[in-house]
Amino acid sequence: MADAPLTHRIPWSRRLTVDDHLANLASHSLFLVADAAHARDFLDRERARLLQLFPDGHVEERYVVDLVLTTRPACA
Numbered sequence: 623m624a625d626a627p628l629t630h631r632i633p634w635s636r637r638l639t640v641d642d643h644l645a646n647l648a649s650h651s652l653f654l655v656a657d658a659a660h661a662r663d664f665l666d667r668e669r670a671r672l673l674q675l676f677p678d679g680h681v682e683e684r685y686v687v688d689l690v691l692t693t694r695p696a697c698a
Contacts, residue, residue, distance in 0.1 A: 628691040635684040640672045643681050 644665050647653065653661045672681060 625693050630689045632687040632689065633685070634687065635682050637680055637682050640669060640676060640679050640681055643672070643683065644669055 647668070648661070648665055653665070673679065
């Protein structure tokens, strides 16, 4: 029988420019397959909104990584 899974949660963050944040967002498949004009319009509106919220031009992206380790019994 396998042991109970081991879990570990790791919060982390990174600070980057609004333009870098938007470039990362634009690389997601939703934007890659979307109509180019619609994607550009959304990203332009998002840039304007982010610069209102973060006038220094930098955002902090916060993440949490959940690690789960499980084992399986060795074959007999």
